[in-house]
Amino acid sequence: xxRLLKLLTVAIVxxxxxxxxxxxxxxxxxxxxxxxxxxxxxxxxxxxxxxxxVTGIVGGSARIATLVNEIRSSAPGIVLLLDAGDxxxxxxxxxxxxxxxxxEVMNAIGYxxxxxxxxxxxxxxxxxxxxxxxxxxxxxxxxxxVTATGEIPPFCQPYVIKEVAGKRIAIFGLITPDxxxxxxxxxxxxxxxxxxxxxxxxxxxxLRPKADLIxxxxxxxxxxxxxxxxxxxxxxVIVGGHSHTKIDVPERVGNEGGNAIIVQAWEYGMVxxxxxxxxxxxxxxxxxxxxxxxxxDVPEDPDVKAIVESxxxxxxxxxxxxxxYTTVPLEGxxxxxxxxxxxLGNLVADMMRWAAGDAQIAxxxxxxxxxxxxxxxxxxxxxxxxxxxxFLNTLxxxxxxxAQIKQALxxxxxxxxxADGRFLQVSGxxxxxxxxxxxxxxxxxxxxxxxxLVETATxxxxxxxxxxxxxxxxxxxxxxxxxxxxxxYLMDYMVEYLKEFSPVSPIEENxxxxx
Amino acid sequence: xxxxxxxxxxxxxxxxxxxxxxxxxxxxxxVRLVESGKAEVRDxxxxxxxxxGALSDGQRLTFRxxxxxxxxxx
Numbered sequence: 001x002x003r004l005l006k007l008l009t010v011a012i013v014x015x016x017x018x019x020x021x022x023x024x025x026x027x028x029x030x031x032x033x034x035x036x037x038x039x040x041x042x043x044x045x046x047x048x049x050x051x052x053x054v055t056g057i058v059g060g061s062a063r064i065a066t067l068v069n070e071i072r073s074s075a076p077g078i079v080l081l082l083d084a085g086d087x088x089x090x091x092x093x094x095x096x097x098x099x100x101x102x103x104e105v106m107n108a109i110g111y112x113x114x115x116x117x118x119x120x121x122x123x124x125x126x127x128x129x130x131x132x133x134x135x136x137x138x139x140x141x142x143x144x145x146v147t148a149t150g151e152i153p154p155f156c157q158p159y160v161i162k163e164v165a166g167k168r169i170a171i172f173g174l175i176t177p178d179x180x181x182x183x184x185x186x187x188x189x190x191x192x193x194x195x196x197x198x199x200x201x202x203x204x205x206x207l208r209p210k211a212d213l214i215x216x217x218x219x220x221x222x223x224x225x226x227x228x229x230x231x232x233x234x235x236x237v238i239v240g241g242h243s244h245t246k247i248d249v250p251e252r253v254g255n256e257g258g259n260a261i262i263v264q265a266w267e268y269g270m271v272x273x274x275x276x277x278x279x280x281x282x283x284x285x286x287x288x289x290x291x292x293x294x295x296x297d298v299p300e301d302p303d304v305k306a307i308v309e310s311x312x313x314x315x316x317x318x319x320x321x322x323x324x325y326t327t328v329p330l331e332g333x334x335x336x337x338x339x340x341x342x343x344l345g346n347l348v349a350d351m352m353r354w355a356a357g358d359a360q361i362a363x364x365x366x367x368x369x370x371x372x373x374x375x376x377x378x379x380x381x382x383x384x385x386x387x388x389x390x391f392l393n394t395l396x397x398x399x400x401x402x403a404q405i406k407q408a409l410x411x412x413x414x415x416x417x418x419a420d421g422r423f424l425q426v427s428g429x430x431x432x433x434x435x436x437x438x439x440x441x442x443x444x445x446x447x448x449x450x451x452x453l454v455e456t457a458t459x460x461x462x463x464x465x466x467x468x469x470x471x472x473x474x475x476x477x478x479x480x481x482x483x484x485x486x487x488x489y490l491m492d493y494m495v496e497y498l499k500e501f502s503p504v505s506p507i508e509e510n511x512x513x514x515x
Numbered sequence: 516x517x518x519x520x521x522x523x524x525x526x527x528x529x530x531x532x533x534x535x536x537x538x539x540x541x542x543x544x545x546v547r548l549v550e551s552g553k554a555e556v557r558d559x560x561x562x563x564x565x566x567x568g569a570l571s572d573g574q575r576l577t578f579r580x581x582x583x584x585x586x587x588x589x
Contacts, residue, residue: 044565176569181518181534222558223571244537244565245558267565398532469531469539481518483532 034280035167036077037213040068041265041273043084043241046119047094047102048268049308057293059269061308062300065109067272067292069301075276078164081110082171084241084264085117085219088131092386093308093315095492098123099131101311107136108304113160115173115217116141117241121183122487125191129155140173140217143199147192158203161211167279170211172203174218174228176242184395184486186357196220197231204234212282215239216260225262226253233258236284237275240264250275250289265291319386322379324498327505332371332388338419340514343506345369345425348389348494350506353427355486355493356397356462360448361428363408363463365472367421368393368490380498389491393464398480402455405429406443407476414439414473416514422472424512429453432513444515464490523575524556531570538566545578554580 042064051060072079083106088099099120106114116139120128132139132155142158145151152158159172174196180188200216207214216235218225221243229238230253238260246266253262261284265273275289331342348369353362371388400408412424413433431446446453463477465485470478498504520531522540529540537556538546548554549566557563559575 044567046567178534178569181532182569221569221571222562223574242569243558243571244568246563246565248562266563267567465535465539466543469535471543478530478532480532483518483534485532485534 034278034285035165035212036075037167037169037277037279038071038075038077038079039215039237039239039263039273039275039277040071040079040081041084041239041263041275042082042269043086043219043239043265043273044117044244044267045083045087045102045269046090046267047088047099048091049093049101049105050312051296052268052270055296057270058296059294060300061105061109061269062302062305063294063298064269064272065105065301065304066299067294068109071274078167078169080112080162080169080171080215082215082217082239083111083114084217084239085115085175086119086241087114087117089119089122089487093312095122095489096315096318097311098127100134101307103131103134105304105307107134108307111135111137112162113138113140113171113173113217115139115219115241116144116156116175117219118176118179118182119487121179121187124187125153125155125189132156140171141175142172142203143174143177143194143196145192145194147190153191159207161207167213168211169213169215170207171215171217172200172207174200174216174220176220176224181484182487184357184488185484196224197228200228200232200235204232208234213237213277213279218242222247222262222264225264229253229258229260229262230255231258235260237277238262239273239275246271246291248291250287252287261287263289270294319381319383321382323382323385323495324380324502324504326375326377326380327503328507329377330371330375330506332369332373332375334372335419337369337425338366338421338423339417341425341508341510341512343508344371344375346427346509346511347504347506348490349425349427351494351497352395352462352464352490354497355395355488356460359397359428359460359462361405361426361459361461363424363426363461363467364490365421365464365467366423366425367472368464368466369425380502382495385494385498386491389489389494391466391490393466393490395462395486395488395490395493396465396468396484397460397462397486398468398477398483399458400461400477400480402446402448402453402457402459404476404479405448405453405459405461406446406455408474409433409443409446410440411473411476413442416442422474426511430509430511430513432515434515517572520570520572520574522570522573524578526575533572535570536566537564537568537570537576540570540576541566541578548580549578552581554578
């Protein structure tokens with residue numbers, strides 16, 4: 001009887017083991033062959049090298065470095081540090097130096113790979129190539145090709161395979177296919193951005209035999225990360241960015257088509273993402289994760305702090321750098337720039353049309369031009385420019401019909417003679433208006449490039465993202481086509497413009513004429 | 516690919532350009548409240564999202580005021 005019971009017990013155990021084994025894609029590894037992998041991740045850092053606040057969650061790369069080092073010394077297994085893109089552009093500290101300090105800091109912290117984000121293109125392909133050669137880690141993107149050849153561009157590689165402690169970890173990159181409309185067109189000339197899901201569907205089967213763990217490092221946004229998890233099998237982890245999503249707890253997403261663990265660490269280095277995996281063979285048997293807040297009580301790593309402070313000191317000195325000259329006083333008085341054409345308004349609008357490259361017209365709201373005084377003739381410093389255009393508004397372009405442009409001009413003068421921030425300073429066009437008429441019916445004549453405006457024609461217009469989203473009651477500007485957001489602040493373009501064209505001598509040219 | 520996105524904030528539909536960000540779907544006052552820590556924006560799955568997060572077509576956002584706290588977003 002006892003023997004029978006023993007045999008029965010063994011049979012039950014064996015049957016259970018066989019059943020459980022059938023649930024896994026890979027055969028169970030014998031007990032003890034476990035691998036622990038910790039993935040640390042950031043995304044949408046946008047040049048936030050310095051702390052962004054003084055209490056609570058403060059961010060800052062020196063504190064991130066401390067947290068990374070602590071985890072590296074305490075985690076039980078392999079530790080990877082990844083960034084999901086939009087790291088190098090976004091603050092004056094990063095932009096002024098073309099992203100160099102960000103890569104230098106990422107080298108110091110020891111990143112293993114970075115996906116390119118759309119804003120990392122803001123320094124152009126040349127700048128991106130320079131950052132790629134500066135980086136001591138690969139820049140990834142599997143869905144960008146050179147249009148003419150179909151080859152991967154020189155500044156990135158589609159994937160990297162890291163062999164660590166006997167494990168092969170493949171990390172491949174995906175960038176948003178919206179990139180051509182969220183950076184200046186000149187930055188993506190000659191490139192094609194392929195569909196990320198289709199790219200992954202082709203690439204992952206190639207990687208499967210080469211890797212024990214497959215990580216998608218993506219800058220495509222959380223919703224597309226979910227689609228990726230559901231539609232492409234074989235991906236273990238998706239480390240995401242672009243949507244600035246705060247995924248507090250890692251999510252396993254998917255179905256029969258595929259499933260993956262998705263993580264994303266909000267934005268600006270305010271948190272450090274951590275995902276802990278326990279693997280047996282190629283299967284993840286357990287996972288957990290969190291977003292670690294980068295708070296004021298985290299000590300700053302002295303080496304990274306020194307790097308940041310060095311660049312900050314250089315930038316501080318650069319703020320008093322003279323970037324241009326004006327031979328004439330520039331009229332920025334609030335009561336004037338919001339009610340009539342001024343030479344300063346013309347200068348700013350002309351700058352926008354120049355920066356756009358292909359725009360026939362530029363429109364800038366007087367409320368965005370902030371000197372609020374008569375700026376004297378003479379030197380213009382960088383600090384002066386940042387005061388002039390302090391809002392973090394980006395230059396955008398779109399196609400509008402003549403009728404839409406006229407509607408925008410109607411809104412511009414609708415409050416005249418009251419000083420209103422919506423009053424436009426313009427470039428590339430002239431118009432007359434009759435203030436005695438009711439608002440909405442005041443614009444009389446409009447000329448673009450010296451020719452009468454044709455209401456059914458299409459014109460390329462440069463403006464700022466605030467107006468393009470309907471700000472200041474410019475609903476009509478939300479209705480254009482072929483929209484592009486350069487992602488570059490007006491202040492930065494103004495510096496470039498002054499350096500290019502100084503000394504400037506803007507005058508009033510009867511661009512806006514009340515009858 | 517369409518050049519436009521439909522986005523809903525508290526069930527109110529907006530049509531925006533593809534490539535626009537969360538801040539473009541909000542009013543100026545809403546943006547200022549989020550920047551000052553007095554409000555937050557969440558996606559349809561309850562995740563907080565940053566003002567400069569990219570939008571996707573059909574996305575539903577919830578804007579709500581919160582307890583006054585230190586700004587963590589700008």
